[in-house]
Amino acid sequence: MFPDKKGKFGIFGGRFVPETLIAPLEELEKGYKEIVKTKEFKEKLNNLLKEYAGRPTPLYFAENLSKYLGFKVYLKREDLAFTGAHKINNTIGQVLLAKMMGKKRIIAETGAGQHGVATATASALLNMECVVYMGEIDLERQKLNVYRMKLLGAKVVPVTSGSKTLKDAINEAMRDWITNFETTHYVIGSVVGPHPYPLIVRNFQSVIGKETKKQIIEKEKRLPDYLIACVGGGSNSIGLFYPFYKYKSVKFIGVEGGGQGLNTDKHSATLTKGEKGILHGSFSYVLQDNYGQIKITHSISAGLDYPGVGPEHAFYKETGRAEYFSVDDKTALKGFHILSELEGIIPALEPSHAIGYLIENKDRFKKDDIVVLCLSGRGDKDVLEVARIEGEL
Ligand SMILES: *Cc1c(COP(=O)(O)O)cnc(C)c1O
Numbered sequence: 009m010f011p012d013k014k015g016k017f018g019i020f021g022g023r024f025v026p027e028t029l030i031a032p033l034e035e036l037e038k039g040y041k042e043i044v045k046t047k048e049f050k051e052k053l054n055n056l057l058k059e060y061a062g063r064p065t066p067l068y069f070a071e072n073l074s075k076y077l078g079f080k081v082y083l084k085r086e087d088l089a090f091t092g093a094h095k096i097n098n099t100i101g102q103v104l105l106a107k108m109m110g111k112k113r114i115i116a117e118t119g120a121g122q123h124g125v126a127t128a129t130a131s132a133l134l135n136m137e138c139v140v141y142m143g144e145i146d147l148e149r150q151k152l153n154v155y156r157m158k159l160l161g162a163k164v165v166p167v168t169s170g171s172k173t174l175k176d177a178i179n180e181a182m183r184d185w186i187t188n189f190e191t192t193h194y195v196i197g198s199v200v201g202p203h204p205y206p207l208i209v210r211n212f213q214s215v216i217g218k219e220t221k222k223q224i225i226e227k228e229k230r231l232p233d234y235l236i237a238c239v240g241g242g243s244n245s246i247g248l249f250y251p252f253y254k255y256k257s258v259k260f261i262g263v264e265g266g267g268q269g270l271n272t273d274k275h276s277a278t279l280t281k282g283e284k285g286i287l288h289g290s291f292s293y294v295l296q297d298n299y300g301q302i303k304i305t306h307s308i309s310a311g312l313d314y315p316g317v318g319p320e321h322a323f324y325k326e327t328g329r330a331e332y333f334s335v336d337d338k339t340a341l342k343g344f345h346i347l348s349e350l351e352g353i354i355p356a357l358e359p360s361h362a363i364g365y366l367i368e369n370k371d372r373f374k375k376d377d378i379v380v381l382c383l384s385g386r387g388d389k390d391v392l393e394v395a396r397i398e399g400e401l
Contacts, residue, residue, distance in 0.1 A: 010323070015203020018326060021319035023202040025289040029182065032189035037204040039109040044211070049108060056100050060133065061090040063097075063215065067223035067380070072350040077366055079373040082232070083353070083383045084220050086244060093356065093385030094216060094244045095126035099195055101212035103130040106193030113137045113192040117181040119146055119174035120310030121153025122389070123197030128162035130195075138162040141180045143173040150310075153389075174314065175302060178288055198241025199318030202289030206318050213247025220380055221251055228378055236261040236365065237382035238358045239279070239332065240311045242318035244384040249330065250320075259331070262321060263361045265307030266334035274306035277334035278317040279325050287316040293325075308337035308397075309357035309390070339364035344387065344394060356385035357394070 010017045023033060043049050057063040065085045074081045086094040103114055114136045118124030124140040131138035140157055144166045147154055157164050170176035185194040199206045199213070217235075224232055235252060237245035239262040252258045267275030275281065278293050285294035287302060295303040295315040307313040324330035335343075343363030348354045355363065362381050366373075373379065387394075395401045 010320070011203065011207055015207065017320045017323035020290075020292050020322040020326070021203060021206055022291050023289060024286045024291060025202050028186045029202070029289070032185055033202055033204070035189070036193070040105060040204055040208055043105055043108050049104065053101060053104055056104065056133070057097070057215065061096050061100060062088060064219040064223070065089050067220055067227065069227070070351050073347065076346070076350055077370045077373070079370070079375055079377040079379060081366065082224065082378065082380045084216060084248065084380060086216065086382060086384050087353070087355065087386035091126055091129055092388065093122060093126070094213060094247065095123055095197060096129065097215055097247070098197065098209050098212045098243060099123070099126040099130040100133070102193065102195045102208065103127070103134050103136060107134050107136060109193070111136070111191060111193045113139070113188065114195055115139045115141065115181050115184050115192055116195045116197065117141045117174065117177035118197070119143070119177070119313065121146070121150040121157070122311060124162070124164070125153055125156050125160070127195050127197070128157040128160035131162065132160045139184070140164050141167050141177040141184070143167045143171070143177050145172040146174065146177070171304065198243040199246050199320060200241045200288055200290060200316055206290065206320055209243050210246045210250055210320060213243045214250050216244065216247035216382060217249060217251035220248060224378070224380065230378075231255055231258050232378040232380045233257070234259050234261060234373070234377065234379040236263065236362045236379060238263050238312060238361045238384060239317060239321060240265070240314050240358060241316070242321045244382050246318060246320055248380070248382045249324070253329070260324065260329060261365065262330055262332045263365045264332060264334045265309060265312030265361060266336035266339070267306040267308070269336055270334060273303070275334065276305035276307045276313050276315065278315060279321060279332040280334045282317070290316070290319050292319040292322040293317055308340055309361070311356070311358040311385075312361065333365060335361040335364040335368070339368055341394065341397070343367060348387070353383070354387035354391065355383055356387050357390045359384045
């Protein structure tokens with residue numbers, strides 16, 4: 009299976025980093041390999057996921073939405089995981105791993121603040137010091153999440169370099185890690201970055217797909233025809249897809265942020281419109297200009313607003329295992345409203361893109377098709393923004 013020993017998914021992935029980062033990455037890879045297979049780690053993690061994070065999350069048959077669309081849709085309810093999204097699966101796993109490796113300090117970067125909050129939560133739970141790097145512009149935009157992290161005992165450090173947003177916060181966190189890796193673990197929030205991160209994050213998020221497999225077989229006595237999820241860095245989607253990889257009858261659909269349209273500069277459709285390149289230590293698809301400089305992206309949902317994508321997705325695209333599409337801001341808003349009205353579930357704007365895809369492409373599916381959609385998070389965080397956009401406030 010993949011990745012191979014060098015962290016490659018086919019030609020993608022790897023470890024394209026300055027020499028100073030090789031030592032901490034090798035130490036992490038070794039620690040991960042030794043610790044995750046122990047009984048102690050497995051028991052502790054399973055217990056925390058169950059008692060603290062609320063797993064397993066339900067696989068809910070959305071009857072009203074299914075009637076509306078004309079085929080069967082199940083929602084994997086990651087919105088019901090503690091803190092309201094799938095991100096907690098990864099942060100609890102990584103912080104527990106760090107603790108068992110003897111680390112005392114956790115660092116992370118965050119854009120919208122969701123990953124920062126999930127990391128601060130896991131750090132509070134496991135008694136670890138926590139520092140979160142955040143671009144100055146994002147700090148201003150996401151005041152509530154900044155305060156949440158502070159309540160949870162984390163220190164939030166403003167980043168004033170570059171574009172003062174997520175990619176600069178990642179650079180700053182890497183700098184901290186190089187200096188302090190003996191005491192410190194760097195929690196990356198998606199299936200991106202240098203090897204072994206895409207592997208580690210995928211394995212922690214695979215709990216989504218493993219549960220789904222068990223649940224759909226209980227309910228339908230068969231595997232689904234389609235899995236669909238939104239793709240930012242790609243962790244909730246890979247978490248759902250990966251445990252079904254070898255079942256070729258199960259088709260995978262990833263949906264990226266189409267922003268204001270693919271013929272504008274305002275989108276974050278990395279797999280649809282990007283080119284092969286290197287970002288944050290990994291060879292994958294990247295949104296870049298003719299000089300290889302990283303483009304500024306846009307999406308109505310902060311979680312999809314990233315110019316890179318996990319190398320495993322690049323590999324799935326290249327080999328035809330998954331299909332990737334983009335859905336624009338407007339269609340995502342439609343998905344947001346329709347799920348709220350039909351099912352009484354207000355989704356986050358990120359998975360609203362996947363709902364939007366089903367609405368716009370419902371003719372593609374047959375009446376007895378079974379589709380599982382990863383509802384990666386709840387919409388509370390987005391309600392104010394949607395109200396503002398729609399002129400309700
Ligand atoms: C962060 C986030 C995403 C995007 O991240 P992936 O790594 O692509 O899963 C999607 N949905 C929600 C609710 C998020 O918070």
